[in-house]
Amino acid sequence: MSGIPESTAPATTASEGLNNRHMRRILASSFLGSAVEYYDFLLYATAAAVVFNHVFFTGLGPGLAAFASFGTLAAGYVARPLGGVLFGHFGDRLGRKKVLVVSMLTMGLATTLIGLLPPTSQLGAAAPVLLVTLRIVQGLAVGGEWGGAMTIALEHAPGGKRGFAASFANMGAPAGALLATVAVGLCTLLPEDDFLRWGWRIPFLFSMVLVLIGLFIRLKVTESPLFTRFEAEAKERRLPIVEVLTGHGRQVVVGLLAGISMFTLAGMATVWAVNVAVANGADKTGVLNSKAAAALVMLVTTIVSARVCDRLGRKPVMVTGVLGAMAFAYPQLLLVESGSVLGFTVAVMGAQALQGIVFGPYAAFLAELFPTRIRFTGASLCFQGASTLGAGFTPALAAGLVVAGGGGMALLGAVWVGVLAVCLVAILAAKEGRSRDLG
Numbered sequence: 001m002s003g004i005p006e007s008t009a010p011a012t013t014a015s016e017g018l019n020n021r022h023m024r025r026i027l028a029s030s031f032l033g034s035a036v037e038y039y040d041f042l043l044y045a046t047a048a049a050v051v052f053n054h055v056f057f058t059g060l061g062p063g064l065a066a067f068a069s070f071g072t073l074a075a076g077y078v079a080r081p082l083g084g085v086l087f088g089h090f091g092d093r094l095g096r097k098k099v100l101v102v103s104m105l106t107m108g109l110a111t112t113l114i115g116l117l118p119p120t121s122q123l124g125a126a127a128p129v130l131l132v133t134l135r136i137v138q139g140l141a142v143g144g145e146w147g148g149a150m151t152i153a154l155e156h157a158p159g160g161k162r163g164f165a166a167s168f169a170n171m172g173a174p175a176g177a178l179l180a181t182v183a184v185g186l187c188t189l190l191p192e193d194d195f196l197r198w199g200w201r202i203p204f205l206f207s208m209v210l211v212l213i214g215l216f217i218r219l220k221v222t223e224s225p226l227f228t229r230f231e232a233e234a235k236e237r238r239l240p241i242v243e244v245l246t247g248h249g250r251q252v253v254v255g256l257l258a259g260i261s262m263f264t265l266a267g268m269a270t271v272w273a274v275n276v277a278v279a280n281g282a283d284k285t286g287v288l289n290s291k292a293a294a295a296l297v298m299l300v301t302t303i304v305s306a307r308v309c310d311r312l313g314r315k316p317v318m319v320t321g322v323l324g325a326m327a328f329a330y331p332q333l334l335l336v337e338s339g340s341v342l343g344f345t346v347a348v349m350g351a352q353a354l355q356g357i358v359f360g361p362y363a364a365f366l367a368e369l370f371p372t373r374i375r376f377t378g379a380s381l382c383f384q385g386a387s388t389l390g391a392g393f394t395p396a397l398a399a400g401l402v403v404a405g406g407g408g409m410a411l412l413g414a415v416w417v418g419v420l421a422v423c424l425v426a427i428l429a430a431k432e433g434r435s436r437d438l439g
Contacts, residue, residue, distance in 0.1 A: 034172025077392020083143020115204025259386025267394025280339030368433025
């Protein structure tokens, strides 16, 4: 991963704010790079809900086709922790920036190839196999992106601004989701046959344009000053993942559970709920438009909560979001089940707003659990592991719990609230890191 040019711009010192040219470039790189990666990754989630069951899983009943489509979605989430560990290893030993460039190129290539993949009717059983393979590559790439984007922003930022700076990697997720949903929503305006035959491919092919823009900015960013300080000894240390698991097991558990609280909201509201609402009669384009608007709501609440957490602390803000999610769980399920666009809109906007409240402080919350020498690996493992457990399997598990509950939402709601309660306890048990030294 060597040979990538480094900028010679000075690092931001603790006495400086975020509003200088160098820091603005770092934050823009963190945001835009994360937005591009999540555009690609969440584009697949939207397509899994409305396209892939018709293109790659034909010949199955509607329920089984949806389950198979969500299964390929989960494959990408399973790969995310592996990507976090893999890219985190090199990020903690060779540098944050180099890893970020490789992860972005990998994601763009995988997404473009999905857009070029022939359907099962032409390629046979190889089509879904290749789809799953490319989804796994997407998962590996996004697993490396978030940790690097978050770490390089946080490690450049002055102490009192760390929460807000780190959140730029998180802001990229709703921005990418918004762009992906709008792209697919526009394509759904095509006649149904055209949309399923070629229209859905356009947003996937557009990925490479976004990747090139992201790389242009990312290549101008300097390496993290904290990493540079420890770089000489980084290559002599033991494997970062070994140190994370053997010396920081409690922090890993806390980080995982804290993240699961918000990622269940993502899996339920933006994937499972889309499928259920459309299946119950809601207009597909209306549902996607509502989902796009909800992503914008999440972006706003992420920004606000990140700002607030630099004043009040990470834990109070995150606890507020989880308590709100517990209170809104049953109403959200009933609104989705109504089969109306209005019901879905209220459900998805409420869920995404609550997710943003937890999401804003979460990057700094994770980063402050681990020392610099293993921060990329430790934070990535927690974030990506939480995304796998909280969002990757949620749509399939939710569908199974509805079936087990006789078609009603009571069992699903009870399990969901129980999971959120466990997550709440984990956040309360963590130490506040707002004033922690990042050595």
